[in-house]
Amino acid sequence: MSWHLWAVLLLLICVPGCDARQASLARVQPAHNVGMQPEHNQLEACVADYHAGVDYFPQRASFSWSDQLSVEYGLNFKRLRFRSSVNVGEPLEIVLVQCGTPTPAHSPATLVVQVPIQRLATGNSAMLGAADELGIVDRLVGIENVRAPTVESVRKRVASGHIHELWGNAHSNIEPIMAAQPDVYLSFFSANPQFNIHPQLQQVGVLALPQADHLESHPLGRAEWLKFLALLVNREAQANRQFAAIEHDYLRWAALTSDLQQRPLVMAGFPSGRGSFEVFGGLNQRARLIADAGGQYVLEQSRERGSLVQVSFEHIYEKGAAAPFWLGARPGYASLPQMLATSPHSRWFRAAREGRVYAFDQGYTGAWASPYQDQSMTRPHVLLAELLQVLHPQLSPSALPSNVFVRKLP
Incomplete structure (x- = not known):
């Protein structure tokens, strides 16, 4: 159907005055007396026991x-x-x-x-x-x-x-x-x-x-x-409690790079078709993540906010060919040689030639499924700590026991 x-069927069953934009199946929920000064x-x-003014x-x-x-x-x-x-x-x-x-x-x-x-x-x-x-x-x-x-x-x-x-x-x-x-x-x-x-x-x-x-x-x-x-x-x-802890840890990690003068160039994204690359904008949260980890995103001057932005291969090559780090490669590659065999033009980038290519696919289970997809939203502090280990390991107070999100392609 x-x-x-x-x-049409929904509109037919709505009672007069029913708004189809807000119609939903009625559900029976428990109701409690909460008094005049509920504490939570x-x-x-x-x-x-609704009372106006409570x-x-x-x-x-x-x-x-x-x-x-x-x-x-x-x-x-x-x-x-x-x-x-x-x-x-x-x-x-x-x-x-x-x-x-x-x-x-x-x-x-x-x-x-x-x-x-x-x-x-x-x-x-x-x-x-x-x-x-x-x-x-x-x-x-x-x-x-x-x-x-x-x-x-x-x-x-x-x-x-x-x-x-x-x-x-x-x-x-x-x-x-x-x-x-x-x-x-x-x-x-x-x-x-x-x-x-x-x-x-x-x-x-x-x-x-x-x-x-x-x-x-x-x-x-x-x-x-x-x-x-x-x-x-x-x-x-x-x-509120959980976010306060996230915020505290994120800002603690970000403070380690706030005064850095030397910030390595970081390219990101992956080939998405003939002659194009999928990247993210310079105003997107992932660009800020790179900056807070002490890197300089090669497209930081882009005024795009999108998380999925298409650019030409020529553009990303011009900006990122000399970058020593490549973050956010296409997930799922078992190794860097496999990625290069699939995308030979990737050899033109310094990060690929020197073996510093990373994907956000630690724990990959197939079909774009990984902890990054369904756990990273509320764990930016963990992502930041992992990227700091990649870009500035000397600044990290202690080595992370294992990565949750970021994987270096072997």
Whole structure:
């Protein structure tokens, strides 16, 4: 059945006044009396004894590093705003309402979500590690590829049969997403609007929220998407504690390179077709990661914010041929000779000739699946420590026991 027919059926079953953009299956959630001065957010239940004037969110979060997210609190709702760093023409407002309490006034374009949500689906594997850290893997009902997770708790839930596979390309995802019946679907946000499906999902009643952690300008801004997920399940206190530890460790590592005068050139990316290279922009969080590790990204002058940017081979060769380090090679190569056999032009780069090529694919399990894909969003401090070992091992206080994300091609 096409998603267009699904949309028609949904509109037919909606009662008069039902908004198909916000329609979802009614679910029975427990409701508790919380009194006049709740000491913590409601992690599992709705409010059974609503009183105007009571603050139902005594534990709150804010965004300090993210370029794209902001949140304001009311007594019984949170007004979350998303403004893409690459497509400022698409702002989005989401009102998160404590279930069991009234929905505040809002514009017709606003999405309304009852929290805490109970059923979560995601088309972006980056959120799987965050779900594990917040202890909400038991709410996952759909992920992009059930064979890809490296997070152990997610793998166990897949094995239990509780997770739908949402594999597909663009609009072919819509029917399996609807079948999973999520309260919220986190949709990978592309810098190319034609590849985004959250508008179509919203039209058929799926509360689809764009997820754009990869488009942040700072690794800590990317890590703050942990708080974005926490807002959906009222776990701000837990997210605040975890983020504070992440921030502390990241800034501690970054301080080691703050006064460096000698910063080696670093090229990145991989061939993506005849005569082209896939890289990331000079304003992307991965470029900042290289800078904080004491390197100089060869495309740092690029004003692009995207995480997937196409450039010509000639351009990357001009900028990166002399770079002594190559980070972020295509994942999955068993060795540097195998990579060079597949891409002979890569021999023209100094880093390849001298054997300093690294991929973010430690623990690779195939089909682009590795801990980097589903665990690195909330572990920028670990990534930074590993890159510091690559670029400036003399600055690292102690050798890392083993790498989690970065692998040198043998």
